[in-house]
Amino acid sequence: MSAEGAGASLQSGEAAASHIVRQPGHAGHAVEAQGLKRAFGRRMAVNGVDLRIHAGDCMAIFGPNGAGKTTLLRLLGGLLKPTAGSAVVGGVRLPAGDEARGAVGLIAHATMLYGALSARENVEFAARMHGVRNYRDAAAAALDKMRILNRASAPVRALSRGMQQRVAIARAIVHAPAVILLDEPFTGLDDAGASALTMLLTTLKDGGAALVLVTHNLAEGLALATHVSVMREGRFARCDERSAIDATRYQNDYRELLSHDA
Amino acid sequence: MTPNALSGAWLIARKDLTIELRTRTAFLSALLFALLAIVIFYFSWDPTAVPASDLAPGVLWVIFTFSGLLGLHRSFGVEQQDRAIDGLLSAPVAREAIYLGKALANLVFVVGIQIVAIPAVALFYNVAVIPVAPALVAVALLAAVGLVAIGTLFSSMAVNTRLAELLLPMLSLPFFVPVVVPAAQATAKLLNGRPMAEVAVWLRLLGAFDIVFVAVCMLAFPFTIEE
Numbered sequence: 001m002s003a004e005g006a007g008a009s010l011q012s013g014e015a016a017a018s019h020i021v022r023q024p025g026h027a028g029h030a031v032e033a034q035g036l037k038r039a040f041g042r043r044m045a046v047n048g049v050d051l052r053i054h055a056g057d058c059m060a061i062f063g064p065n066g067a068g069k070t071t072l073l074r075l076l077g078g079l080l081k082p083t084a085g086s087a088v089v090g091g092v093r094l095p096a097g098d099e100a101r102g103a104v105g106l107i108a109h110a111t112m113l114y115g116a117l118s119a120r121e122n123v124e125f126a127a128r129m130h131g132v133r134n135y136r137d138a139a140a141a142a143l144d145k146m147r148i149l150n151r152a153s154a155p156v157r158a159l160s161r162g163m164q165q166r167v168a169i170a171r172a173i174v175h176a177p178a179v180i181l182l183d184e185p186f187t188g189l190d191d192a193g194a195s196a197l198t199m200l201l202t203t204l205k206d207g208g209a210a211l212v213l214v215t216h217n218l219a220e221g222l223a224l225a226t227h228v229s230v231m232r233e234g235r236f237a238r239c240d241e242r243s244a245i246d247a248t249r250y251q252n253d254y255r256e257l258l259s260h261d262a
Numbered sequence: 263m264t265p266n267a268l269s270g271a272w273l274i275a276r277k278d279l280t281i282e283l284r285t286r287t288a289f290l291s292a293l294l295f296a297l298l299a300i301v302i303f304y305f306s307w308d309p310t311a312v313p314a315s316d317l318a319p320g321v322l323w324v325i326f327t328f329s330g331l332l333g334l335h336r337s338f339g340v341e342q343q344d345r346a347i348d349g350l351l352s353a354p355v356a357r358e359a360i361y362l363g364k365a366l367a368n369l370v371f372v373v374g375i376q377i378v379a380i381p382a383v384a385l386f387y388n389v390a391v392i393p394v395a396p397a398l399v400a401v402a403l404l405a406a407v408g409l410v411a412i413g414t415l416f417s418s419m420a421v422n423t424r425l426a427e428l429l430l431p432m433l434s435l436p437f438f439v440p441v442v443v444p445a446a447q448a449t450a451k452l453l454n455g456r457p458m459a460e461v462a463v464w465l466r467l468l469g470a471f472d473i474v475f476v477a478v479c480m481l482a483f484p485f486t487i488e489e
Binding site: 109111117130 | 270273277280281285340343346348349351352353354355488489
């Protein structure tokens, strides 16, 4: 496996505009994007992103606020239509039919939960919307994985922010998606929740799911990732294989990059 | 196996109704508005000048139109909190199923208001609704379908704006007119004991508007929520 730009130092956006992770010997990619662009008015939020992620890989994407990370995830999740370029997620070209969205699990800033429904009802609703046959068992298993099964009957609005986040994660994985898109998933989680999430993501990754993790938390990102990248001004400014970098040096370089942007 | 459009719509409608049943905020507000409107109209009414059977249809359709808007506004409002709409949009169901599910829940909401408001109006204005009950139910249902079809679409459009509460009635009310006019006319003819043939004309018109509005709104809906 190699990554374009591997080992390169942190640099400004134009220098290393693409991020292509290749896994020799594997024909298909869980996620593949080419020249992906998305504009909001005149502003290019995502400006020509190339991306390939294999099943079982985890790409962590770091970057300052407004770099286009969340927009990229929403594009890959089928929630936004690209202005230009193409993406294939879970073997289906986007924008695509309804079936394509079944391959994706999305964890975003907001919990995407209904406060008046219980944790169990929220997760069961998501399972049924994804056509999970044994939705009750699947929901219970997902809640159990996030160590929130004991509060499954509580209305979501009565749960703390961290517990809501656990339910949101259970909601996103209940249909065993092949691709999981995570936008700041550690937000609001306490140590136990963060630990449960790290274990869960590791298990999912080992089970063949492809993860795209957007986070400001470098330590969490580096702990999970097989590939790491930095996004600035809608492009990948740097991309590396996790095994090719030193975590401490990477964190120092990243902080220096952010200080230039500030 | 992903749910088909109808089962997806049913799931969404059931979810919305469960939320409304738990919170009861929109239904109780709409019901309170309906009852207050009936009382206000009653005390401003001069029975010697306007017969009850002439006033009651107008009162009924003013109530259904405006109390329905309260429920329609909430329809997509519940999806905005914590961006639950993203969860719906990322599910493998057709966008049209989301529209159908929302519309179905809204229809139950409006019919719920009608079930309380029609007997209340009959009681206050002493109009005989029992002899014309089947036809009145048909008028109420057909008009409710039209109102809900339009309102659900505009609710999805208005909810993302800062002036959603103002925008929804502004967008919806002009389009409600083709539904409310035949409904009020049919109700007036029923309460005045006119022949069914005269009512049937308005019922057919309502049915035609329903078909057009449901079809057009369902086709337009995906464009209102796709970014």
